[in-house]
Amino acid sequence: MTPLIDGLQYANWSEKIFRQMRAGGVDAVHVTITYHETFRETVLQIEKWNRWFERFPDLIFQGFSADDIRLARETGRTAIFFGSQNPSCIEDDIGLVEVLHRLGLRFMQLTYNNQSLLATGCYEAGDGGLTRMGREVVAEMNRVGMVVDMSHSGERSTLEAIAHSTRPIAITHANPASWHKALRNKSDTVLRALAESGGMLGFSVYPHHLQGGSACTLESFCTMIARTAGQMGIDRIGIGTDLCQDQPDSVVEWMRVGRWTRKIDYGEGSAAAPGFPPMPEWFHDNRDFGRIAGGLKAAGLSDADIAAVMGGNWMRFMADSFGPAKG
């Protein structure tokens, strides 16, 4: 049986959420452990996860390789794979890529909205593309087996990352801009280059990425997935909910503002709606993946294709991506 895998979550983790993962039959989740945190601050986040793994060994454990997804299925638990949404965790030090990979970091975004040392974020006015350090770090990520994630990057940087990376990259949580125009969603040009290079797109249910926002229907979402399957190929797509369950609004402010500005930046929100937006009525937590699978059935996908989208594709991609590059 094909596993159920979510390509991105950043919840306010708790026993309740871990139990919902089990209730929903979720076999593996790529969780964001760090945004703007330095290396040392990122290690503190890993320490927090170590305490959760210790407290809830019957529910979750840390995943290091795709084999751990099989182990998760066999033992009725959820494998948790670490990722970063900004390269702050490697600071200015390429040597930290290997160190963080050893600690379990399996995905790293080259940018989070703003310019980083590696590439340009999707909220910048200008995009100079992959930087000198960016090219070196992508090569190092390729070497050790850390996935380049361009979910929050600008167009030129994303295309250059796809071209420069010797291994397929991922956009773990975003939707096609042709369905819903947003700085965070991706152009057809990017989706084509991603698909042709063997990369993966994870569809997001974060309301700012949805057509109609929080009012988006399951039918609209699943019709878009079916259309994108036709465009990118059924093997190139998965789910990456961007579930930010139970987070207080102070967290979205940290995500947007970090330490880079003295003013408030509202990102995808606005002064009138600065917090997390309400979720669509058909997806609230880890127990709702069955609804998406049902929606895909209604949109005309075969059972095999639904299994591929709900986890089979991520499983194959992770098996190909998390180990060292083959010589």
Add this chain to the structure above:
Amino acid sequence: MTPLIDGLQYANWSEKIFRQMRAGGVDAVHVTITYHETFRETVLQIEKWNRWFERFPDLIFQGFSADDIRLARETGRTAIFFGSQNPSCIEDDIGLVEVLHRLGLRFMQLTYNNQSLLATGCYEAGDGGLTRMGREVVAEMNRVGMVVDMSHSGERSTLEAIAHSTRPIAITHANPASWHKALRNKSDTVLRALAESGGMLGFSVYPHHLQGGSACTLESFCTMIARTAGQMGIDRIGIGTDLCQDQPDSVVEWMRVGRWTRKIDYGEGSAAAPGFPPMPEWFHDNRDFGRIAGGLKAAGLSDADIAAVMGGNWMRFMADSFGPAKG
């Protein structure tokens, strides 16, 4: 009498060099205390300087305002002003601008050759201009009185910094590209914008910035200065030697490579000539400023203009730049 001021040095500091500053009658020097160092590592550099100030109180002291240049002249010492050649010292934290200004940092380059969080360096292939954080940090530097230095930045970033900054900026150590084409030298477009905004250019004697390199003649250098005075205005120019006296070649490797690459990057050098280049025969240390003044006389500058170039202009610029913005 007008003071003698050098707009940039990064020597392997020693009693010998401090005594040469006195022998050369140098009243103030902007010294680089940090490149790729984090905030904490930068503070370690400040601690080193505190020990030098303690050991050689008759030769040097830390300058905080332009009044300290007058004090230096009156007491026969050299005022040392701190600067950074990369924004690594503020890491990702805009609040560190005010903290470092309080510790005496008076200049900060927005980039050193590569992309930073703030702007693009002159060695990058693409230049996206001043970033979102860059705009915020320039405003904060303007507020507290820290000079924006674009010596190692790309063309677009430099022009955007000049336009965005509400106070004049500096290019403390570079020469016109029309005289010697090099990634580090500046176009006529940049020099015009810098001059029109009230900014300052410091002429470098670092061989890679000189026409003919180490073989550059004093006459060629001073003729270039006279021509640039005609182009930018006599008030907009000074000296910024980029003197790297007594540094081992391991230091230029740190400057170029930092922690961003696993390969060696030769910057302005090459695999055949990886180290510091030999200085031109007419400038070896702080006792040689008189030769430049003599060369300017031979190039036809008046005594008043020579005094302006050798320190008067930096004095005025520093008086206008090192305090908080006027309300």
